[in-house]
Amino acid sequence: MTSLASGSVSIPQRRRSGLGFRDRRRFFLIALAVPAVAYIVLIALYPLVQGIWYSFFDYRLLKNGGRMTFIGLDNYVQLFTDNTGRRAIINTFVFTIGAVFFEFVLGLGLALLLWRDGRFNRICLAFLLIPVTITPLVVGLIFRALLAVDYGYIGYYLAEWGITSPRGLFAGTATALPTLIFIDIWEWTPLVALILLAGLKSLPGDILEAALADGATSWQRFKLVILPLLLPTVFLALVLRMMDAFRVFDSIFVTTGGGPADATTSLMVYGVKQGLQFFNIGYASAISNVTILCIGLMAAAFTLMIRRADVKANEQ
Amino acid sequence: MSSAASTLPASALPAVRRRRQTALQRRIMIERIALVAIILVYMIPVVWLVATAYKPPKDMFSSPPSFVFTPTLHNFQRVFEVFDVWSLLKSSIIISLGSAALSLLLGVPAGYALARSQSRYAIWVAYFFLAIRTVPIIATLIPFYLMMRDIGLLGTWWAVILINTTLNCAFVTWMMFSYFRSLPRDMEEAALTDGCTQWGAFIRVALPTVVPGIIASTLFCVMFSWNDFLVAMFLTNLDSKPLSVALLAAFGTKDITWGTLGALAHFSTVPIMLMALFMNRYFVQGLTKGVH
Numbered sequence: 001m002t003s004l005a006s007g008s009v010s011i012p013q014r015r016r017s018g019l020g021f022r023d024r025r026r027f028f029l030i031a032l033a034v035p036a037v038a039y040i041v042l043i044a045l046y047p048l049v050q051g052i053w054y055s056f057f058d059y060r061l062l063k064n065g066g067r068m069t070f071i072g073l074d075n076y077v078q079l080f081t082d083n084t085g086r087r088a089i090i091n092t093f094v095f096t097i098g099a100v101f102f103e104f105v106l107g108l109g110l111a112l113l114l115w116r117d118g119r120f121n122r123i124c125l126a127f128l129l130i131p132v133t134i135t136p137l138v139v140g141l142i143f144r145a146l147l148a149v150d151y152g153y154i155g156y157y158l159a160e161w162g163i164t165s166p167r168g169l170f171a172g173t174a175t176a177l178p179t180l181i182f183i184d185i186w187e188w189t190p191l192v193a194l195i196l197l198a199g200l201k202s203l204p205g206d207i208l209e210a211a212l213a214d215g216a217t218s219w220q221r222f223k224l225v226i227l228p229l230l231l232p233t234v235f236l237a238l239v240l241r242m243m244d245a246f247r248v249f250d251s252i253f254v255t256t257g258g259g260p261a262d263a264t265t266s267l268m269v270y271g272v273k274q275g276l277q278f279f280n281i282g283y284a285s286a287i288s289n290v291t292i293l294c295i296g297l298m299a300a301a302f303t304l305m306i307r308r309a310d311v312k313a314n315e316q
Numbered sequence: 317m318s319s320a321a322s323t324l325p326a327s328a329l330p331a332v333r334r335r336r337q338t339a340l341q342r343r344i345m346i347e348r349i350a351l352v353a354i355i356l357v358y359m360i361p362v363v364w365l366v367a368t369a370y371k372p373p374k375d376m377f378s379s380p381p382s383f384v385f386t387p388t389l390h391n392f393q394r395v396f397e398v399f400d401v402w403s404l405l406k407s408s409i410i411i412s413l414g415s416a417a418l419s420l421l422l423g424v425p426a427g428y429a430l431a432r433s434q435s436r437y438a439i440w441v442a443y444f445f446l447a448i449r450t451v452p453i454i455a456t457l458i459p460f461y462l463m464m465r466d467i468g469l470l471g472t473w474w475a476v477i478l479i480n481t482t483l484n485c486a487f488v489t490w491m492m493f494s495y496f497r498s499l500p501r502d503m504e505e506a507a508l509t510d511g512c513t514q515w516g517a518f519i520r521v522a523l524p525t526v527v528p529g530i531i532a533s534t535l536f537c538v539m540f541s542w543n544d545f546l547v548a549m550f551l552t553n554l555d556s557k558p559l560s561v562a563l564l565a566a567f568g569t570k571d572i573t574w575g576t577l578g579a580l581a582h583f584s585t586v587p588i589m590l591m592a593l594f595m596n597r598y599f600v601q602g603l604t605k606g607v608h
Contacts, residue, residue: 029429035425132592
């Protein structure tokens with residue numbers, strides 16, 4: 001395909017400048033890509049590299065006149081030894097795994113419900129976009145109000161009927177994190193469903209019909225035919241949600257602020273607190289580098305799984 | 317599904333067919349009821365947000381919560397007293413449109429170039445953009461904050477636009493890359509052989525075929541910047557702060573209530589929601605193609 005295309009292009013040989021057609025094409029394409037690459041390198045990559053540099057220093061804007069003192073890996077050691085740091089790491093993993101698991105299970109159910117094509121389902125789909133467009137900040141505020149024990153529509157009755165403690169879900173160290181996970185599930189399950197639905201709609205129709213003609217039950221059809229073919233999309237949805245859930249900040253910031261007693265402090269919340277409230281730049285940089293590293297490792301693991309699933313799906 | 321019935325001989329088993337069809341109809345009914353229930357779960361908090369704006373302050377904190385109230389515009393009055401709503405709205409619009417414009421200007425040509433390049437490194441550059449999109453904002457925000465402080469852009473719209481554009485440009489590049497890649501290159505190549513210039517082939521031949529992708533990209537850029545508050549909170553000042561930052565402040569002050577938050581949400585949240593509802597086709601495309 002590509003060799004055929006490039007062959008057909010090189011026929012005319014219009015040599016206006018000294019360059020051949022393919023060279024001019026190549027320079028043109030490079031020129032188009034350069035501004036964006038330069039921009040990202042300057043405004044995103046350069047700060048990132050700076051962040052790595054800062055993480056090896058004791059660098060506080062509000063102490064020692066903002067002088068930088070080299071301290072090696074001490075910032076990283078501190079993250080894994082101080083109580084809040086360890087709590088933040090554990091919380092972030094619990095939050096990510098809990099939220100993504102339920103979002104996937106519920107999202108898959110929702111996608112299967114929406115699979116049937118028709119006007120009704122298209123309208124439903126439009127409504128399910130709403131939670132995706134509301135910023136997590138506002139979602140956090142909405143649930144904070146709804147779950148308030150004295151005047152919230154949900155919180156008042158939960159406390160009144162003795163389902164939760166009288167101080168509310170956000171006030172308990174055991175309930176605060178699960179509540180935040182619930183809010184995340186509420187907001188992002190439709191997104192997972194939309195991604196999975198796109199995958200379902202691209203499945204080859206003839207294979208599905210063949211399974212039906214063979215007399216497979218719905219469950220057999222789902223388990224043996226649909227799910228294996230859907231695996232690449234499943235992993236894609238999982239990796240996207242994992243990366244986003246791992247950086248959770250907004251909803252925590254506006255509901256609990258990381259409390260009670262660090263029960264909901266995530267890595268991002270801790271990093272923002274250290275960096276932009278205490279201006280402890282060195283430590284905050286170490287926290288964000290660990291976050292990036294975790295996200296990178298998860299993304300790499302899932303990309304490998306997507307590749308493997310792709311190969312398997314193609315073999316069938 | 318309907319093909320199941322059609323694979324049976326049409327006249328042979330009318331009873332079986334009928335039974336299958338009623339079973340199918342019943343299943344569709346159950347599915348629809350489930351979907352409506354799910355949508356209700358999603359609409360209740362949204363309806364609360366909108367309704368709370370019309371609630372009189374005395375009903376706001378009544379315990380037990382009151383469901384019936386006489387609607388009032390008091391909260392909107394309060395919002396306009398406490399906040400300079402038009403200035404906030406102006407900031408939000410400038411920041412999101414500015415970032416969207418800059419992102420498209422950089423991202424669309426880059427996406428095209430990467431999709432059309434024969435180089436085997438092109439895909440890695442595309443992955444690089446995708447990876448940038450997943451970096452937690454805090455990692456770049458702290459050094460960026462210091463950078464803006466040093467060049468004196470701290471507190472201006474430019475600071476917010478510049479940093480929002482990194483994520484948005486990465487998003488647009490990846491999204492347009494996948495759009496252009498899914499389109500055949502025959503037309504451009506035909507145009508090039510007919511003596512069309514490189515620019516002509518890009519702007520007059522390739523661009524018109526990806527208009528849905530450009531619309532979807534624009535919507536997402538606007539949404540990301542409009543909804544962001546972490547960046548804006550630290551990079552803007554009193555004069556340049558957008559609606560999202562004010563939302564956070566709306567309940568920070570003592571005499572401000574959830575009612576004002578609801579009223580303010582009419583300007584900050586409802587427009588984006590309506591945009592998504594009416595342009596849902598493009599949103600779905602963006603979500604599934606552009607890798608949110």
